[in-house]
Amino acid sequence: MATDQQVETARGASPFIADCSLKDVKLxxxxxxxxxxxxxxxxxxxxxxxxxNHLAWRKIAPALSQHYTVVMPDLRGYGDSDKPPGDADHRCYSKKVxxxxxAQLMDALGYDRFAFVGHDRGGRVGHRLALDYPDRVERCVFLDIAPTATMYAQTDKAFATRYFWWFFLIQPEPLPEKMIGNDPAFFLQKHIEGQLKTPGATEPEIFADYLRCYRDPAMIHAVCEDYRASATIDLxxxxADSDQRIRCPLLLLWGEKGxxxxxxxxxxTWQEKALCVSGEALPCGHSPQEEVPENVLATLLPFLAEDEE
Structure with missing residues (x-):
C-alpha cells in the first residue's frame, strides 16, 4: 500500500467497526x-x-474481512471525504468522475483488480466503474437499484411519489439546499424511516454519525449535485455508451418491501445493461446490508468466491 504521507494519512481506528482503520487518501x-x-x-x-457513509457496511464488513481486504470509501461529497462545489453541468458529481x-483510490492503495459492491448511489457509481474500467472490476454486486436511465424513462405517479427526492434534489441551487438546511435532522430521519422497512436497522449512534455529516452545508450541496448529475450529465x-455492457458477472440484491x-x-432491467446477470429479492426495504445482513452475506460470499474455486 502507499506510504507517502502526501498521499495517505492515517486517521486511527474506527469507533464503530472493530479492527477497522481509517485513513485519508489524496487522489x-x-x-x-x-x-x-x-x-x-x-x-x-x-x-x-x-x-x-461507509458505516452503512458495519454489519457485513467484519465477516467479509475474514476473506478479503475490505475497502470502504466515503463517496466524494459524503461523510468525511472532500466536498467540492458543483459546476455548471454537474460534471464534478457525475458518476463517471x-x-x-x-479507480484512483485503488491505484493509490496498490490494487489493480478488485471486486465491487455498491448500494444506492454507490451502485450507480459501480455501473459507470464497470463500463469505464472493465479490466479492473472482477465482479459486481448492486444493492436495490435499477439503472438510472430506466428509472427516469419509466417515471410514473407511483415512482414520483415514492422517490420524490429524485425530483426535489435536482431543482436549481439553492432551493433544495436551503430547505434541507433548515432542518437536516428532520429530512434525514424521514428519509431513512421511509426507505428502510426494518425497525431499528439504523442504531441511534449510527444515525447520529450520518447526521453529523448531513448537517454540513457542503454535504447537502454535494447530495443535490449528485442527483442533479444523475438527471443530466449521467444520462x-x-x-453515449448505450452499446456498452457490463462484462463481469453482476449480482443484484434488492428489498422486496421497497x-x-x-x-x-x-x-x-439490468439484462439490458450487462452480459451476465443474476439476482434475488430479500425480506427488507432499501438497505439490505443494514436490514438483513445475514441474508446479504449468505448470497454475497458464494458469489464473490466463484472465481476462487
Missing part, C-alpha cells in the same frame, strides 16, 4: 477520500449510497 485528481480498511486478502470495494475516484454519458422491488423487474 491524483485532487480529491481526498476518507477510507475505512480492514481484513486481508483479495481487495473488495464497498461503496455506500445516500444518505449514508466518481468512478474515477474509485448523457449513458446515452420501491425498486415493487415497481421493477430488477433482473430484467
Amino acid at each position: 491524483p485528481n485532487g480529491i481526498t477520500l476518507r477510507v475505512a480498511v480492514m481484513g486481508q486478502g483479495k481487495p473488495l470495494v464497498l461503496l455506500h449510497g445516500h444518505p449514508q 466518481m468512478a474515477q475516484d474509485v 448523457a454519458d449513458d446515452a 420501491t425498486v422491488g415493487q415497481l421493477y423487474d430488477v433482473v430484467a
Whole structure:
C-alpha cells in the first residue's frame, strides 16, 4: 500500500467497526477520500449510497474481512471525504468522475483488480466503474437499484411519489439546499424511516454519525449535485455508451418491501445493461446490508468466491 504521507494519512481506528482503520487518501485528481480498511486478502470495494457513509457496511464488513481486504470509501461529497462545489453541468458529481475516484483510490492503495459492491448511489457509481474500467472490476454486486436511465424513462405517479427526492434534489441551487438546511435532522430521519422497512436497522449512534455529516452545508450541496448529475450529465454519458455492457458477472440484491422491488423487474432491467446477470429479492426495504445482513452475506460470499474455486 502507499506510504507517502502526501498521499495517505492515517486517521486511527474506527469507533464503530472493530479492527477497522481509517485513513485519508489524496487522489491524483485532487480529491481526498476518507477510507475505512480492514481484513486481508483479495481487495473488495464497498461503496455506500445516500444518505449514508461507509458505516452503512458495519454489519457485513467484519465477516467479509475474514476473506478479503475490505475497502470502504466515503463517496466524494459524503461523510468525511472532500466536498467540492458543483459546476455548471454537474460534471464534478457525475458518476463517471466518481468512478474515477474509485479507480484512483485503488491505484493509490496498490490494487489493480478488485471486486465491487455498491448500494444506492454507490451502485450507480459501480455501473459507470464497470463500463469505464472493465479490466479492473472482477465482479459486481448492486444493492436495490435499477439503472438510472430506466428509472427516469419509466417515471410514473407511483415512482414520483415514492422517490420524490429524485425530483426535489435536482431543482436549481439553492432551493433544495436551503430547505434541507433548515432542518437536516428532520429530512434525514424521514428519509431513512421511509426507505428502510426494518425497525431499528439504523442504531441511534449510527444515525447520529450520518447526521453529523448531513448537517454540513457542503454535504447537502454535494447530495443535490449528485442527483442533479444523475438527471443530466449521467444520462448523457449513458446515452453515449448505450452499446456498452457490463462484462463481469453482476449480482443484484434488492428489498422486496421497497420501491425498486415493487415497481421493477430488477433482473430484467439490468439484462439490458450487462452480459451476465443474476439476482434475488430479500425480506427488507432499501438497505439490505443494514436490514438483513445475514441474508446479504449468505448470497454475497458464494458469489464473490466463484472465481476462487
